[in-house]
Amino acid sequence: MANSADQAAGAPRKRQRLQWSEADTWSLIRLWEDNLHSLRAEKHNGEVYASIAAALTSAGVSRTKDQVLTKIENLTHTYRKCLQEKTTGSSPPNWLFFVEIHKFL
DSSP states (O other), rough: OHHHHHHHTTTTOOOOOOOOOOOHHHHHHHHHHHHHHHHHSSSOOHHHHHHHHHHHHHHTOOOOOHHHHHHHHHHHHHHHHHHHOOOOOOOOOOOOTTTHHHHHH
16 A cells, blocks of 8 residues: 555656567667767767667667667676676677677677
């Protein structure tokens, strides 16, 4: 009952976690690579993330620029973590997106 009282009192709702499908993530990675120069060249990237979100939406994947930014940050973090764990001479990490992201990061 306290939960409904909190909501009635105007407490902010916890955001529901957004699940990205494998196909949606591949689409994002391709758009990320296509826009990498713009992301690196601009100090403020809001318009670039909005453009990526619009391209995803036109492809049937409805996402906001904030969702795109968060997903790219999470993919970058996972990529860097895989790089740290990789030892010299070992095979590439087993993460599904590693090889593709490694091509452009």
